[in-house]
Amino acid sequence: MSDQLKFPRPTLQAGEVLHGFKVLRVETLPAVRLTAYEIEHEKTGAKVLHLHSLDRENLYAIGFRTPPADSTGLPHILEHSVLAGSKKYPLKDVFKELMRSTLQTFINAFTYPDKTIYPVASQIKGDFFNLARVYTDLVLQPRLLKETFFQEGHHLEFAVPDDLSSSLTISGIVYNEMKGAYSSPDSLMYKAIQENLYPDSIYAFDAGGDPDVIPTLTYEHFCKFHRTYYSPSNARFFLYGDIPTTDHLAFLAEMLAGFKRVKVNSSIKSQKRLTKPRIIHSSYPVDKNESLNRKTSVNLAWMLSENADFENSLILEIISGLLVGSSASPLRKVLIDSGLGEDLTPVSGIEGDLKQLMFAVGLRNTDSTDAPNIEKLIFATLENIVSTGYDSDLIEGILHQIEFHGKEIVRGSYPYGITLMGNVFQTWLYDGDPLIGLDFPLLIEKIRKLWAADPQLFQKMTKQWFLDNRHRILAIMEPDPDFNENKEKEHQEKMARLKASFNDGELEKINVRAKELKKFQSSDDSPEAAATIPQLKISDIPCPVEIIPIQNVLLEGVPALEHNIFTNGIVYIDLVFDISHIPEELQPYLPLLGKITTGMGAAGFSYDEMAKRIALKMGGFGYDPGAGFSADAGSCWQKIFFSGAALYRNLPEALDIISDILCAGDLSNENRMYDLIAERKNNLQSAIVPSGHIFAKMAAGAALTLPGYRDEQWNGRTQLRFVQDIALNFPSVKRELAEKLAQLKAMIFSRDNLIINVTAEIDGLKLIGNNIARLLDKLRATANKQKQAPPPLPPVQAGIAVPTQVSYVARVMRAPAYIDPAAALLLVAAKELSSSYLYKHLRVQGGAYGGMSSYDPSLGLFSFLSYRDPHLVETLQVFRDAEIFFSQNEIDADEMRKAIVSTIGMLDKPQDPAGRGHIALMRSIAGITDGMRQKLREEILSATPQKLKEILSKYFSDAAGSSAVAVYSAQEKLDEANKQLEEKLVLEHLF
Ligand SMILES: [Zn+2]
Helix, strand or coil: CCCCCCCCCCCCCCCCEECCEEEEEEEEEHHHCEEEEEEEECCCCCEEEEEECCCCCEEEEEEEECCCCCCCCHHHHHHHHHCCCECCCCCCCHHHHHHHHCCEEEECCEECCCEEEEEEEECCHHHHHHHHHHHHHHHHCECCCHHHHHHHCCEEEECCCCCCCCCEEEECHHHHHHHHHCCCHHHHHHHHHHHHHCCCCHHHCCCCCCCCCHHHCCHHHHHHHHHHHCCHHHEEEEEEECCCHHHHHHHHHHHHCCCCCCCCCCCCCCCCCCCCCEEEEEEEECCCCCCCCCCEEEEEEEEEEECCCHHHHHHHHHHHHHHHHCCCCHHHHHHHHCCCCCEECCCCEEECCCCEEEEEEEEEEECHHHHHHHHHHHHHHHHHHHHHCCCHHHHHHHHHHHHHHHHCCCCCCCCHHHHHHHHHHHHHCCCCCCCCCCCHHHHHHHHHHHHHHCCCHHHHHHHHHHHCCCCEEEEEEEEECCHHHHHHHHHHHHHHHHHHHCCHHHHHHHHHHHHHHHHHHHCCCCHHHHCCCCCCCHHHCCCCCCCCCCEEEEECCEEEEEEECCCCCEEEEEEEEECCCCCHHHHHHHHHHHHHHHHCCECCECHHHHHHHHHHHCCEEEEEEEEEECCCCCCEEEEEEEEEEEEHHHHHHHHHHHHHHHHCECCCCHHHHHHHHHHHHHHHHHHCCCCHHHHHHHHHHCCCCHHHHHHHHHHCHHHHHHHHHHHHCHHHHHHHHHHHHHHHHHHHCEHHHEEEEEEECHHHHHHHHHHCHHHHCCCECCCCCCCCCCCCCCCCEEEEECCCCCEEEEEEEECCCCCCCCHHHHHHHHHHHHHHHHHHHHHHCCCCCEEEEEEECCCCEEEEEEEEECCCHHHHHHHHHHHHHHHHCCCCHHHHHHHHHHHHHHHCCCCCHHHHHHHHHHHHHHCCCHHHHHHHHHHHHCCCHHHHHHHHHHHHHHHHHHEEEEEEECHHHHHHHHHHCCCCCEEEECC
16 A cells, blocks of 8 residues: 555546446546546446555445345345355355455445445455456345255244254344344444434334344245346446456456346435424343443434535534534533433444434433433533534544545555445435545535635534424433343244144144255355355465564664654554553553543643644544563563554644643543543443453453453453442542552653654654654653562353343463464464354354354464354354364365465455554564564465364364353353353353
């Protein structure tokens, strides 16, 4: 991702016809380094948009409008199913094959409330077109086997196979995935608001699927939906990257040959405006032992303007940022300071993925009796804003954020093309101008002009769209300890009634069909079928590792790493402080140190003034404590990272802000401190159900290594309980807390305890050199350091009860160092386990949403995990069986090749400039040299089935003694499991 200052010049003109495509429009967008082509396929009417750039990571995506007609989850089940083979590629799971046998940098499929999109990306042109070719064929001409529908959607089976007296159950991948989603308070909150704010539109339905409704979907409807909406005439092709437009058109012409134009009625109707506000009630599951006091969430939600009216949308987005976007936002501040609830609900803000925009704001951890007060307070605040106007610094801060994020080259877990695609579809899907949201400098200029012409612009819009807008709902979501039990009971009764309605012959038929499905699932694809997928040879993979520029320097005497990388005018800086000398009793406070120092006032500025300064001059400022092993596992590092970014022109002020935060922090505002703690507590709490497997892994890992122990202590349930305790007893512990934080600051924030990491082009690096003294001069010279003994690691065999309908199972083992001869093969093994053995046994046969394995040399852990899993005891057995299988069997050569390709694909994931600078820093901290990386890569590339078996049989038998198990699940499921398990789970309640 270099040299993006330039952009490709237009090669086609509007009106030109090429390969059966008509070029409708060509636009150059130099500020975002793009040339855009809007194109139509003459024969079918398929719409094509190419954003031509110099980025090597090309993206290809097919999108369809897929309006749901009910909550059977049809669009979602179809999204899963089209990837299960076509006539040309008759494999059971082509998606998985592509994922592991190509150098894709991104491959996925997304179901939205009104559209379905299938994107793939690669940095290698041949690989890119292979992926695009298979993907297009799957989507346009899938086989849609009945077995696939049963497997992905729903089917009946007996709780005990072949035992017709056992109870009848429903299984299916989407069915279980959605059962997980319907246990998550955040998704339930969002769903309740969406379906009630758009009651007469398609948004009243759940395109993902309601587990109660999914079983009513028939195979015939399923096939018909595909015929109706998955035609080129209803398709939008989004292309991004450096491949020339003409190459894309030649390719698409071949893909679309043979298709005719058909009439598709997929237009999405607007929700008509409601004239009266409504109140709605809903509930969510909580643990039976939990207190119900102050567990309600209250939201106010408005339907705003049409998404395609972009100027309006942008102003409303700015208003959303003004109202709730940062801790300086007046509405956020008033709500949190009111004490009516603990923090803002996770749905607070604007939602742009619907035909008409939606804005919601509310408080969680409140009582339903406070709902009218919350509503009143919101309106009083809005009235106040409308009459007095917004702080102009706050508006400037938001405009700066739009400029910063528009300029920044971001490639987190998604390619940059995905970000652009999201932006384009926001208007394109509703027949608006697809390019209107891309040229951010122009947009800011336009908004500035409107604002200059009418200084009351933002308050007038606030009046129109919020204060005077009667299309709104007050949504109250209350805790219900019987939620899951009632659901389960209802479900059991329904299944019993269903079973009673079948005669013996029909029951026998169900059993036979379930067995046939199992047989289909466990059979392997034929070698001829497998050979249809374009294959990458090991020799096609580049052998040398990519080297990230790194320069060791001293900045005012402080050791620093500099990375000269193209960042498009942004400086990234990490301040890395050592924390290995922090005594054990202070360790749990480290995440709070980060949260509180970055969130409080400083140097005479209140916390909201600080938030405003950050918004005006920086792209953000964050923190993260971390721990890991050195390359040889001979030692552990423990550090806290503070990371910020700023445009070159703002760097001096940004360094002043950082220095104020670290050196002149003010801990006196107790209310603010409490709010930050409550926010951290609530964020941890709501992360559990969506990432239960990660929490289970942390819980188990704590038994095995110091980095694993720290991970649990700082990010797992141990941290949640710690923060919960502080929040609960805040009045009596607040003094102690402030003292401990002050102690930590004195022990950590000093020059002799610091490494600086900077990523920018040469001009930015120079700017740092010239200005860093502004920060370093204020830091204390030395910190008080004493060596600490590591904490004892407790054994773990935990069953952690949480309110969920599915389980998350982790079995974790101690694993060797980065430079260990086994490391390369363990990386390959983890990939192979995830995409073959665990995939087959947990997902395909077990109905879990996911099963995976990972090897992390930094944490020193090898893990087996399951995600949204209907099973528990069986899953632990699958983990053990997997070990035995790989210790006793050699996988075939083709499997081996795929495992190697996907391991390399993982290591070669493209990174954005900030990510590259950060990775180089992490390697330097762990002492991982480019030589070691090269050696590891060569060992991966030369791995053989025989070596893999040898290493695994040794590793699994050595590691058997050092394993730990943790399961997050419902109490009843844990109790049930303990009746069968030899090694009992030690039961604990999270709340
Ligand atoms: Zn899904």
